[in-house]
Structures are given as C-alpha cells and as structure tokens.
Amino acid sequence: MFEQPLRKLTLGNILEATNNFRETNIIGDGGFGTVYKATLRNGNKVAVKKLSQAKAQGDREFVAEMETLGKVKHQNLVSLLGYCSFGEEKLLVYQYMVNGRTGRLEVLDWNKRLKIAVGSARGLKFLHHGFHPHIIHRDIKASNILLNEDFEPKVADFGLARLISACETHVSTEIAGTLGYIPPEYGQSCRSTKKGDVYSFGVILLELVTGKEPTGPDFKEVEGGNLVGWVLQKRKKGEAVEVLDPAVLNADCEGAMLKVLQIASVCLAENPARRPTMEEVYKLLKGV
Template structure:
C-alpha cells in the first residue's frame, strides 16, 4: 500500500533491534507545517490536499483492508512522512493494535499525543476506529490553519485549535482560520469543504464522526473538482 511507510528489513545484533523502512526524502508533515519558515510558499494548497487524501487512504487501508484490521492510535502530523513527491505515508506503528473484523474496539491503555487524543479516551480505556478519525481531523485542521493542535504561546481561548476553529465557525468567521498562504478565492470552496470534514472528525460524539472510507470518498471528490 503506497500510503504506508514500507518495512524493508530488520536487524538483530545481540540485544539491539532495528527496523529498516523506506527513506522519505521530505521528512514529516509536522516539520513542513511547524518548523520551516518557508512552508507556506512550498507547501501550497494542492500539496496539502494531496497529503490529506493520501493519509486518509493509508488510514482506510489499516481500518478496512488489513486482516486483521489495525487501529493506529497515534495519528499525528509527525507520523505522516512525505516522499520526494510529497506523497503521504503513515508511519510509526508502535502503538497500533490488531482488531478482528467483527469487533469495533479494543480495550487498552489510553495512549497518544497531547492534542490528538479523542475526548472519550479520558473516560474509558477503549480505542476505536473513530478515535483514529478524531486524530485525523486534527491533522486536517493543522493543514488548513498552520497551527499546532495545542499552542500555549497563543492567547487564552485560542490555544486549542479545535475550540478556536469551532468558535470562529460559530461567529461566521470560518474563512479567517485558513493559513494566509493557502487562502485564495480560487480554492476557497475546497478549503471550506475540507474544514467541514475536519469539524465532523473532531466532533465530541464518536458515532457522529465519519468512517475512514467516507473520508477517502469525500477528499477524492474535492480533489477531482
């Protein structure tokens, strides 16, 4: 599957264990969004939309095509690696869990990364497909806004990207959340549609979130416009 980082081999020497993966020339999405000062110019909207679609395809493959299915449990921008063509590849399966096709969840320790962990994980030690979808929604918000999931350097009330975006939408100011480098009249319709998808992903009610398969279909439709 081209949207997963491929395992090329492994090495076992004494007590040392190494996994060898394909080299990703452009590093992580987190690096491009949050570390590079020129990311706005180099990571245009077309690239960001392709990264979103590739990541969704990788997630859908884990959830639906693998046998047994896989919950990633740590979807985040630093675990989305980019090849020389900026094609997205999901990486880091250290927290992943296998799940039988007839099951909807696994009981496990609550793990993940601050800002990406679904709210329901704080109430129950159960990991679900919809938890991965929530984390994917955070990545979509990062692609749209250029903001980190949580940024304590920002003013109170806008530190958490989900709360800030939902508040801006409630005030009818959703177009103001888009990063200036990607916001233009020619792609505003696509931006708004992806924002709606992101908001569906991060809704507090897991049952209201889309499936990864729905995400792929919606993002493909937007990409084809």
C-alpha cells in the same frame, strides 16, 4: 527480512549503516523510539527505528507482529523493509522518505496540502478496512505523515502500538496518542478505536487548513485554548474563513479549504458514533 536487498542485514550492518547510532544521524524521536538515517553498503538509504528497550520485551511476540506488519503494503504507507532482534535490541528498517515529515507547512501550497490530506486518508482507510487483521494506528499526528520526493504522503508508525501491547502485559496510556491529537473519550476509557484514529486525523486536516499546530503559545490567550477549540468556536460564530491559513488562501482555493474544514469538523465530533469512517472521510476528500 521481507525485501530481497535487505535479507542479509545483520546488527553489524545496521551499526555500520548508522555510524554506531551516531547522534548526527537522528532524524526523528518519539514515544516508540529513535529514528536514524542509515546508508547501506550498496548506497541505498533507509530509516532505522531503534525501539525503546523498556517497551520491547518478548522476542516471540515481536517476531510474530513483525511478520504481520511486513505484509502491510500500500502506496500511502511507509514500507517496513525488515527487522533485527538481538537480545534486548529491537530494530525496524523502513524505506527512507526524502522530504520527511509534514511539519514544515509554510513550504507547501494548497494543492500539496490537499494531496497530503487525500493520500494519508487513503493509507488510513487501508489500515482500517483493507487489511486483515484491521490495524488501529493509535498515534496519528503530523510527524507520522511522511513525504516522498513527489510530496506523496505515507503514514508511518502504524501497528507499533499493537506491537508494544503484544510485548507487554498491559498497555500504558502514554503510548495511546500525542497531546493535541487525543480524542476526548480517551479520558473515560483509554481504549483505542478506529473512531479515535478518525478524530486524530481531523486534527491533521485542521493543521493543513489553518497552518497552525494543535497546541502551543498561539492559543494561550485565544478562546478555545487549542486548535480544535479555537476552530470550533470560530465556525459556531460563522467566522470560518478567519481560520484559513493566509499563507495559501486565495480566491481559487477558498472553497476547497472550507470544504476540508467542514470534513475535519465532522471527524472531530465529540461523540465517536457521529464521526465518519476513514472510508467515508477518504470519499469526502476525493470530492473536494
């Protein structure tokens, strides 16, 4: 365990805190495993991620990766507080985020959305440029940007793709991203890069600006077929204003929303070499 209060946490403590992994305690489910809300004996709330068993072999590799990830501390990253490895069970203990994921955009005004964009860019910049060894996230999506009580964003699940690949002989493509966020070059190589993360972050910026999800029924009859295609077509026709979310759009924030749309478009360049770094993206967003 990395943090003093959790040093003595055992599998028994975690079973007690999650009520034996009761379904009603589930707060998230993804490619890497299931997340449970847990309350420790001292009343502290944490989030416990139970890794998918099939993807969590190799005890020595697991512990080595955890020791690395436990050192990654930043105001815009969800803190890994500890881990538990017991037989085939691999459990990660994270700080609990009060407001959860960013998916409920309708409750967020433009200032909160811009705060989410800037803060999450700062967190990803740290992973790419401020920590050694550098960490490529590989699964950036809205549900991996969590919010605290002040709506300060924190990036979750960083390093998990690397953890899984350290425990397996090969990396399957299913864990290298989520539909709607996967960069076009993955079709050729399936290799994860920092510029792939930048593309996925560009999709998140589009979500914040348009209020729409990356894929789904919204785009069934729409030119472009998905959020990225639709926005790029609209911009090409000079109709960028039409994609801005009417729920938050007003005269005061229209200019800022169009600037963020422009930054998103650069992140979504088809050629990875033409995309900015996360350091550059953060600077651009700070200037909005």
